[in-house]
Amino acid sequence: QVQLVESGGGLVQPGGSLRLSCVASGNIFTLSPMGWYRQAPGKERERVAYITIRGDTSYSDSVKGRFSMSRNENTIYLQMNDLRIEDTAVYYCAGWAQWGQGTQVTVSS
Numbered sequence: 001q002v003q004l005v006e007s008g009g010g011l012v013q014p015g016g017s018l019r020l021s022c023v024a025s026g027n028i029f030t031l032s033p034m035g036w037y038r039q040a041p042g043k044e045r046e047r048v049a050y051i052t053i054r055g056d057t058s059y060s061d062s063v064k065g066r067f068s069m070s071r072n073e074n075t076i077y078l079q080m081n082d083l084r085i086e087d088t089a090v091y092y093c094a095g096w097a098q099w100g101q102g103t104q105v106t107v108s109s
Contacts, residue, residue, distance in 0.1 A: 001026050001027055001098070002024055002025070002026040002027060002028055002032075002095070002096040002098050003024070003025050003026045003098070004022055004023070004024055004093050004094070004095065004096075004098050004099065004100035005022065005023050005025075005100055005101070006020060006021065006022045006091065006092065006093050006100040006101065006102060006103040007020070007021050007022075007023075007103060008020040008021050008103060009091060009103030009104045009105045009106075010104075010105070010106070011106045011107075011108065012083055012105070012106070012107055013107070013108070013109050014083060014084060014085055014107055014108075014109055015082055015083065016083050016107070017079070017080060017081045017082075017083065018080050018083065018105060019077055019078065019079050019080070020036070020077065020078040020080065020091055020093075020103060020105075021075055021076070021077055022034070022036075022075065022076045022077075022078075022093030022100055023074060023075050024074040024075070024076075024095060024096070025074065028074060028096070031053045032053070032095040032096045033050065033051065033052050033053055033095065034050070034051050034071070034076050034093060034094065034095035035047050035049065035050045035051075035093070035094050035095070036048050036049040036050075036067075036069060036076075036078045036091060036092070036093055036094075037091070037092045037093075037094060038087075038089035038090065038091045038092070038105075039089055039090050039092070039102075040086075040088060040089040040090075043089075045092070046060065047060065048060045048062070048063045048067060048078075048091075049063065049067055049069040049078060050069070051069050051070075051071050051076065055071060057069050057070075062086075063080075063087075066080065066081050066082045066083075067079065067080050067081070068081075076093060076095075078091070078093075080105070083105075083107045084107060085107050085108065086107075087105060087107050088105060088106050088107050088108070089104075089105060090102040090103065090104050090105075091103050091104075091105050
């Protein structure tokens with residue numbers, strides 16, 4: 001089984017930046033497509049970024065041009081720039097049919 005651990009969340013002012021990390025460990029024998037998701041209070045979980053095994057990325061319209069996802073071996077990153085209040089949510093990474101525990105991102109002045 002694979003374990004995923006996110007880090008890098010925190011409190012930031014509007015317009016600020018954060019970089020989230022997700023480290024995969026455990027029985028990793030092959031690469032997996034991976035995604036970053038977020039869930040705000042009272043809302044459904046949504047996918048904001050996705051990376052294929054080949055390294056191709058895609059983004060939701062709400063974050064396109066502001067967020068960037070990358071991968072280095074068993075770690076994926078989400079660089080978040082120009083953060084907005086509506087980006088406030090718990091952010092999760094997912095891959096190998098597993099979810100991380102989430103990391104809170106709060107954008108507030």
